[in-house]
Amino acid sequence: MYLPATTGGWKKKLRRVTEKDCSPSGFLLVFGPLVFIGRKERMSHIQLGGIDYAIMAIYVAAILGIGWTLARYMKTSSDFLTSARSIPTWVTGLAFISANLGALELVGMAASGAKYGIATSHFYWVGAIPAMIFLAVFMMPFYYGSKARSVPEYLKMRFDERVRALNSVAFAVMTIFASGISMNALAKLLNQLLGWNYHMALWICSGVVLLYVLKGGLTSAIYTEVLQFFMIVLGFAPVVYLGLKDVGGWHAMNQSLQTVATNPAALNLKEGSTHYAANAWTSAWQPLLAGPQNNPMGVDWFAMVFGLGFVLSFGYWCTNFLVVQRAMAAKNMTAARNTPLVAAVPKMLFPFLVIVPGMIAVALTSMPDKDYRIPPPIVSQENYTKAVEVVKKANPSESAAAVTAVAEALGVKVSGEKVAALVADNAKTKLSDEKIQNGIYNSIAEYDYDGVILSLVKKYCPPGLLGLALTALLASFMSGMAGNVTAFNTVWTYDLYQAYFAKDKSDKHYFWAGKVTTVVGILLSIGAAYFAAMYNNAMDIIQLVFGFVNAPLFATFLLGMFWKRTTGTGAFLGLFGGIGGSAVFHALTTTSSNVDAAGHVINGMKGGYLAVVSQFPSEMAQNFWLAAFAFIACFVLTLGISLVTRRTKTDDELKGLVYSLTPKVVDHAQAWYARPAFLGCVLLVGCVILNIIFW
Amino acid sequence: MGLDIRWPIGIMFTVVGVLLALQGLLAGPDANKLSLGININFGWGCVLLAFGLLMVFFAWRGKQSAK
Numbered sequence: 001m002y003l004p005a006t007t008g009g010w011k012k013k014l015r016r017v018t019e020k021d022c023s024p025s026g027f028l029l030v031f032g033p034l035v036f037i038g039r040k041e042r043m044s045h046i047q048l049g050g051i052d053y054a055i056m057a058i059y060v061a062a063i064l065g066i067g068w069t070l071a072r073y074m075k076t077s078s079d080f081l082t083s084a085r086s087i088p089t090w091v092t093g094l095a096f097i098s099a100n101l102g103a104l105e106l107v108g109m110a111a112s113g114a115k116y117g118i119a120t121s122h123f124y125w126v127g128a129i130p131a132m133i134f135l136a137v138f139m140m141p142f143y144y145g146s147k148a149r150s151v152p153e154y155l156k157m158r159f160d161e162r163v164r165a166l167n168s169v170a171f172a173v174m175t176i177f178a179s180g181i182s183m184n185a186l187a188k189l190l191n192q193l194l195g196w197n198y199h200m201a202l203w204i205c206s207g208v209v210l211l212y213v214l215k216g217g218l219t220s221a222i223y224t225e226v227l228q229f230f231m232i233v234l235g236f237a238p239v240v241y242l243g244l245k246d247v248g249g250w251h252a253m254n255q256s257l258q259t260v261a262t263n264p265a266a267l268n269l270k271e272g273s274t275h276y277a278a279n280a281w282t283s284a285w286q287p288l289l290a291g292p293q294n295n296p297m298g299v300d301w302f303a304m305v306f307g308l309g310f311v312l313s314f315g316y317w318c319t320n321f322l323v324v325q326r327a328m329a330a331k332n333m334t335a336a337r338n339t340p341l342v343a344a345v346p347k348m349l350f351p352f353l354v355i356v357p358g359m360i361a362v363a364l365t366s367m368p369d370k371d372y373r374i375p376p377p378i379v380s381q382e383n384y385t386k387a388v389e390v391v392k393k394a395n396p397s398e399s400a401a402a403v404t405a406v407a408e409a410l411g412v413k414v415s416g417e418k419v420a421a422l423v424a425d426n427a428k429t430k431l432s433d434e435k436i437q438n439g440i441y442n443s444i445a446e447y448d449y450d451g452v453i454l455s456l457v458k459k460y461c462p463p464g465l466l467g468l469a470l471t472a473l474l475a476s477f478m479s480g481m482a483g484n485v486t487a488f489n490t491v492w493t494y495d496l497y498q499a500y501f502a503k504d505k506s507d508k509h510y511f512w513a514g515k516v517t518t519v520v521g522i523l524l525s526i527g528a529a530y531f532a533a534m535y536n537n538a539m540d541i542i543q544l545v546f547g548f549v550n551a552p553l554f555a556t557f558l559l560g561m562f563w564k565r566t567t568g569t570g571a572f573l574g575l576f577g578g579i580g581g582s583a584v585f586h587a588l589t590t591t592s593s594n595v596d597a598a599g600h601v602i603n604g605m606k607g608g609y610l611a612v613v614s615q616f617p618s619e620m621a622q623n624f625w626l627a628a629f630a631f632i633a634c635f636v637l638t639l640g641i642s643l644v645t646r647r648t649k650t651d652d653e654l655k656g657l658v659y660s661l662t663p664k665v666v667d668h669a670q671a672w673y674a675r676p677a678f679l680g681c682v683l684l685v686g687c688v689i690l691n692i693i694f695w
Numbered sequence: 696m697g698l699d700i701r702w703p704i705g706i707m708f709t710v711v712g713v714l715l716a717l718q719g720l721l722a723g724p725d726a727n728k729l730s731l732g733i734n735i736n737f738g739w740g741c742v743l744l745a746f747g748l749l750m751v752f753f754a755w756r757g758k759q760s761a762k
Contacts, residue, residue: 051714051715051718054714055711055714055715058707058710058711058714059707062703062706062707065703066698066700066703069697069698069703070697070698072697073697073698091700223698223700223703226700226704227700227703227704227707230704230708230746234708234739234742234743234746238735238739242730242731242733242735245731245733246731459729460729460730460731460735461729461730461735462722462726462727462728462729462730462735462736463718463722463726464714464715464718464719464722464736464740465715465730465735465736465739468711468715468739468743
């Protein structure tokens with residue numbers, strides 16, 4: 001998945017939290033006496049009231065109720081694993097978008113909104129909408145029409161067993177890790193924010209997911225995704241409203257951001273003497289067209305349009321079974337094709353819900369009277385106490401030494417000016433420890449951007465609304481796990497278990513295999529969550545490798561669907577070539593900030609560990625160019641190898657799988673305005689208009 | 696697939712809406728300090744309630760037309 005680089009920071013933040021302390025007793029209201037806890041308050045904990053717990057309990061009751069009600073309709077493996085292709089469009093459409101709107105995206109997009117401003121919306125308007133329309137109009141007829149039960153199965157029909165095996169194994173492993181990373185993040189968040197016990201939070205949330213997925217299968221996951229969609233929209237909209245009202249409205253926010261853009265170093269948003277044009281945070285395209293040095297993303301327009309807008313975006317939306325599965329569960333071909341189109345409408349508007357909070361946070365930080373700052377990285381109470389002692393003992397005449405000592409005690413950068421002022425204040429009138437600690441908190445000159453969304457929730461939400469917003473977040477974490485587990489289920493049961501381990505068994509056998517896989521999938525996810533908590537570097541490497549695996553994928557699908565001459569060998573070797581190409585590209589390029597004065601690479605994880613052939617202005621630019629390179633490598637290799645290898649499938653066998661050999665889907669039964677092609681055009685026009693408005 | 700999803704969505708938001716609106720009504724004015732003096736719980740609770748009832752209505756109408 002192509003979250004901006006902020007997710008790394010999010011993980012780092014969570015990594016620092018190791019406490020396994022305490023929980024407010026109200027938690028017991030929701031989950032019964034399962035949790036035994038001591039009580040130890042920490043400054044950053046949010047106190048929840050009875051009403052907040054009640055809202056969480058109602059949500060949990062609702063999703064369990066859905067699972068139980070659906071259980072009676074689960075009779076065959078198809079009911080359980082593919083929803084027996086029976087779900088109406090608006091439901092699959094909202095689930096389609098919801099499966100993508102994970103909690104990490106919610107957090108990451110607000111963070112990017114703060115770091116890059118409205119240009120973050122390129123991840124939606126460039127990096128999603130066109131691909132979703134393409135999927136609906138051109139690709140869905142093959143997925144749905146071929147009667148394949150999964151994307152890997154389509155690959156088997158189109159190419160051969162090897163391509164399916166490669167894709168399904170990679171996908172199965174990836175979904176487990178994705179689900180584990182998300183659950184680890186959730187458990188740590190609950191631990192850090194509310195003081196709940198990490199292990200209990202992980203096991204109980206996973207247990208709830210297990211219960212409703214085990215009962216209702218894919219339908220359960222899809223239904224709760226729809227519920228989650230409304231929870232997120234209705235849970236976060238009031239926060240955005242209050243935030244905008246507080247900064248004085250849209251226009252006032254933009255004005256503040258324009259001041260910030262001309263000197264971002266003043267707010268510690270950028271280092272040193274970086275200056276941008278006034279519209280760097282408020283225009284989506286102008287700073288991009290002005291070149292990578294002139295926008296906070298450090299990306300050029302070609303990398304954005306080709307790397308993100310074409311390769312990564314089409315690769316994700318058109319081939320990732322997690323989202324495509326939602327459309328494949330639709331009740332008929334039209335419903336399946338309209339699924340991504342229904343999803344595109346909210347997707348187009350999401351920037352206002354998920355990116356604007358980041359922009360509000362920057363505007364608020366620039367207004368001294370608002371008493372708000374983007375949260376600093378998490379520092380343990382122990383380190384704060386050390387820093388407080390330093391300030392108390394410091395001599396105002398030697399403030400430089402005090403600044404260094406405070407920074408050392410905290411382990412983060414601090415503003416020399418603010419620490420010096422604090423030392424001077426304390427020397428004049430003895431401040432309380434709490435006040436000193438507050439002063440130190442405000443002097444930290446680094447940001448934990450991933451904390452933005454929750455800091456706004458904390459700032460504006462009274463008990464009640466707070467419960468709603470936190471439940472929305474909880475919901476998106478849990479449905480993220482459910483989405484991954486159900487996709488894993490289908491791919492494991494049909495593409496691996498049935499294909500290689502237990503062919504020709506009864507449907508009942510696969511039905512039960514699906515149920516067992518659900519339990520195993522959840523247990524593996526929990527294992528992956530612990531793995532993520534313990535071996536962060538290994539997890540970073542795993543994610544990097546998955547980036548390599550995914551980057552070239554769309555080239556294989558594009559050639560496979562639209563060129564009948566593409567052979568299985570061409571696709572298989574082309575994919576390997578693309579994956580290898582990504583790895584080589586990464587080994588030979590890095591970002592300019594990752595090279596020291598002597599020209600040595602600082603961190604090999606950021607590339608360039610073999611040699612530095614090229615340097616990019618930002619990690620995002622490097623990622624986009626890597627994707628572009630991998631795509632081209634895979635495309636050229638698949639094309640070349642296909643031309644020199646023999647076709648193994650006849651035209652007849654490829655009917656329904658390749659564009660030129662498939663009768664066009666006739667939409668005449670529908671009114672012209674309800675046809676996917678027309679709706680797709682309308683959506684594209686809407687997307688262009690949004691781009692022009694925020695040009 | 697058997698269950699019309701509009702039922703659980705509608706019922707859940709109706710209940711949550713009522714709870715939020717009640718919280719807004721019963722909590723003192725101090726409760727609105729965070730939300731810029733706006734009684735956001737009451738206002739938003741009413742929005743959720745309306746949304747919930749609308750969903751229940753659609754689900755009910757769907758059931759009627761299915762009959």
